[in-house]
Amino acid sequence: MYVVSVINYKGGVGKTTVTANLGAELANRGMKVLLIDLDPQASLTFGFYDPDDWRERLRDGRTVKRWYDGLRGGTAAVTLGELVVTPGPANARLTGAGRLDLIASHLQLVDIDLALARAVANGDEYDAELFRVRGSLAEGLHDDALGSYDMVLIDCPPNFNVVTQSAIIASDHLVIPAKADYLSTLGIDYLHGNVRELVDQYNADARRFATTRRHHKVAPGVAGVVFTMIQLMAQRPIAAHQGYMDQVRALGLPVFPTVLRESVTVFATNTPRGVPVVLRDRTTSPVVRDELRQLTTEFLDHLQPEGAVA
Template sequence: MYVVSVINYKGGVGKTTMTANLGAELANRGMKVLLIDLDPQASLTFSFYEPDDWRDRLRDGRTVKRWYDGLRGDDPAPALGELVVTPGPANAHLKGTGRLDLIASHLQLVDIDLALARGVADGDEYDAELFRVRGSLDQGLHDPALDPYDLVLIDCPPNFNVVTQSAIIASDHLLIPARADYLSTLGIDYLHGNVRELVDRYNADSRRFAKIRRHHKVAPGIAGVVFTMIQLMAQRPIAAHQGYMDQVRALGVPVFATALRENVTLFATNTPRGVPVVLRDRVTAPAVREELRQITTEFLANLQPVGASA
């Protein structure tokens, strides 16, 4: 099972759109895919469930917040497998034997960082607790109920809090959607450096706190940067976008050859819920659907080195 975090410090880059459509296309190709929504905005969750449906069926007991709450010791944490739901409309559009499941988010997940740190002293006790929480999702994903999944895609919040850090530690790869602009370019370099620092610290703490959790080295790779909301001229990115794309390549970070063009329907917040664009037979921009499929093919190719070395 591969675990991939979809991450960017900057919001509004199409991160959730990419997660939903990538997961849907992979499931359409026969894979069993689990999406985990760690963003308190819950945009990924609401792309599959109406807010009223989420409130009535998921809010009180079937979100990832219940699992993170369990880390505090207030109530026993459920196994992650107990929180999985299957969005009906999306799965009805799948071909073959694939499946697309979800662990939903909660709007109060925004408070979890402070809650997890509550009552923890400074010094070694704090470091040990932080290490435990950072490695919690990695441990939780070893739930035997999740063994059938080929891939887990984690939609991370646009920050570097402890919830995001737990996703990074649990991941084999990171996928970075980005717009071709100054802030996105700057953020990618900053994110890359912070990830390296986090991983080095976690691996050092893994030896230091071996009594808490069996030591193992984590080393998430970068699956690549995929540029979104690109404006085209003569089927090529406009010069302003191309310049920023070249700057990211100069950082030494892998960049997907296929970029996702700007499309009002795809990136709108009021699009019909339940079925990602890549699964819809009738879309206003078939070129966008084809780009999503090409990105999926590149994504799978970029994961192969880890599989080959395993």
């Protein structure tokens, strides 16, 4: 099982779009994919479930907030496997033996992040507790009920708080969506540096606090930066966008060759409800679908997960 976090400090850069469509296309190629929504805005969750449906079926007991609640000892323990749901409309569009599942987010997940941070800050064993919380998601993903998944994709919030840190520590790779503009690319170098510092600190803490043989050195790498909302001219990014893309390449980070063009009509429309763009029918731009599928192929070429269908 590969665990991949989709992350950027900047919001509105297409993290959720990339997560949903990458997961859907992987499932359409025969993989068993689990999406985890860690963003309190819950955009990934609401892409698959109507808000009313979420309130009636998921809000009180089937979101990742319930699992993070358990880290504080405030509620009965629950495993991540108990929170998995299977969005019907998306899975009905899959052509092979794959499956696309979800662990939904909650609008109050931001409160969990603050509560965990306070618990760590006020604890007598600060370093040990911070190590435990940072490694909690990696530990939770060892749930036997999740053993059949080929891929876990985590939609991270646009911050570097403790919930985001737990996703990074759980990950084998990071995918960084970014718009080709000043604000979106500015933080990529800082993000990469902060990830390195977090990983170094966590591995150092592991030598002090790890109590099980299960622990292993974590080393998530950047699978690639994917540029989104790109304006094209003659099938190439316009000059203004190309300049920012070149700046990111100059950092030495891998960049996916395929870019996702700006298409407000396609990506802003949630019709049919709960079906990512890459699985929709001919009413969706074939160019956009082709870009998403090519991006998926490049992603697989980088990871080369066992059993993947390229």
